[in-house]
Amino acid sequence: MEPSTRSKAIMEFLKPRVGARVKSWLEICTKCGQCADTCHFYLAADRDPKMIPAAKVKYLSEIIRRKGEVDDEFIQKAYDCIYHECNMCRRCTQFCPFGINIADMIALTRALLFSQGVCPEALRSAIKNYHETGNQMGVSEEDWLDTLTWCEEEMESEIVGLKIPVDKVGAEIMYTINAREAKFYPQDIQEVAKIMHVAGASWTVPSKRGWDDTNLSMFVGDLKTSRTLVENTFARATELGAKKVAITE
Amino acid sequence: MELFHDYLDQGIIKLSKKVTEPTTLQDPCNVVRSGGLAAKNRHVAEMLSEDFRPMDNQGNYNYCCGGGGGAIPMGGEMRKQRMKCGKIKAEQIRATGAKIVLVPCHNCIDQIRDLNKEYDLGIKAVHFKEIIAHNMIVPEHMIPKEEDEEEKA
Structure with missing residues (x-):
């Protein structure tokens, strides 16, 4: 099957941004769970496993694994997670025993979505204001x-x-x-x-x-x-x- | 905040009084964790307060208020999640027994004011600058002399 236009654009965006550093972060995470208790979303949601910071990185690793072949439903799920279940506060990153920069990967996922035209509407209009004024x-x-x-x-x-x-x-x-x-x-x-x-x-x-x-x-x-x-x-x-x-x- | 710290620390700004009610302090992620100002942030709070009560995890390892990463400017879309994840910050504040929360960040202060209503914390969230501007000693010659003006008139 030919790669779709979206997947080509996604991979083009990721290529210069997913280097040895991000690849090794994704590979060395042992899912030890040390980051779980560091996250206020996790603690406030009665320790819901989907709120564990390491689990929030799965959207990025999945996009890479699928070579950018993701549908709208997947993008929506990724959006809900990285915007509604993360403040990018970097606390998880401070506690990772392997020094994995989870926050950086969430930021990269947000940037990837933005490159595909997806971002919160209120922030989009703030950006419009920045450009105009x-x-x-x-x-x-x-x-x-x-x-x-x-x-x-x-x-x-x-x-x-x-x-x-x-x-x-x-x-x-x-x-x-x-x-x-x-x-x-x-x-x-x-x-x-x-x-x-x-x-x-x-x-x-x-x-x-x-x-x-x-x-x-x-x-x-x-x-x-x-x-x-x-x-x-x-x-x-x-x-x-x-x-x-x-x-x- | 660093500038205010230095003004207070070096005596360039002097205070006529400290806050008497118990205070606690927020560590904004981008000022403290990412900005490296943990010690100065705390020192300003201590200089302004008679009864400073740090939260658990005060400093570089403090929890996010729940308003960061664009959550406040995202508006209504994020409101429900913001109030839910802010439970941790609300509990931290309540545990200190503080009545005044010093908050050197516009994002955090909007969030903590919302948490105050949502979780009925009975606190007031204020910026450093509000306290400093209110409690500092203003030199005599900078205070308007109303009586003199009236006499002249």
Whole structure:
């Protein structure tokens, strides 16, 4: 039987990514079960064996074994497992006596699904926002600057001389936020402004793309977008001559 | 968080008071396990608290809150599973007897606030910055002098 278009695409995606490291991880796992108790999904599901981290890797090994010949039902099952039954927290990986990076393989499975157009809808729309506006919430540059202005104005009545310096060249620290703050938690921006002012920090906030330090594209394995986001932040820091980039929290 | 740590540790920011209610601390996976800030995270919590009560497994080996890996921004699709797997974090928090949970992560804080409702924990989840901004000493010259302004007016 001729390989299907999907299987060809899957194998093409996996070829450069499944090298000796991933192959040996898949081979040396003895299913010892040490990772079971490390997983909060497993513990919270009355020790359901399908929640054991090592078992969640089976989708990747099965795809490789079948040379990418998997149907929609299989993809759906893989999706349900790697998105709904794993936070990619890496705790299982810390406890594996063989040093198998289970979390990396879950991340690879997510990236594989993304390469086939499968990912959570809400994350897909966040990625669309990143591309259109540079931030996950789709905040326009005008609204961003407006938010910073009123955050500053409100705080001026509490702290004498408080400023939120925008695009200040030569500031030591370039501060970036989670775009959710701009939309839902502006008090977070105000609290940091207050701390920075009292600490006498030399700081600034960029007006252009790069001020959102979240990287949700990472969670679906969209590394191209991931990279762009990090590059945006570094480009702003370089332009402004900042020595450090601080992220919220 | 590292910056706040250094400001507090070096006395650049001084506190007028500490949190008196018992506190505990979340170790966000990407700040602690992957970010390497376990010790500083704990030290900030200790500097801010009078009665700090670490969870079991506090530090690099702590459990995920259940909101990580995109689970929070995935929205309604993940809500049920999030609440279920978060049971472990809810139990950890309850066992400390803390009333304030310090949470240096936007993902974790949304999850822990949801867990608080779901599991009736009776806690308040707050960011470090909220406590620091509220409890720090603001130098005299930065405090607005309302009376003077009124006199001038």
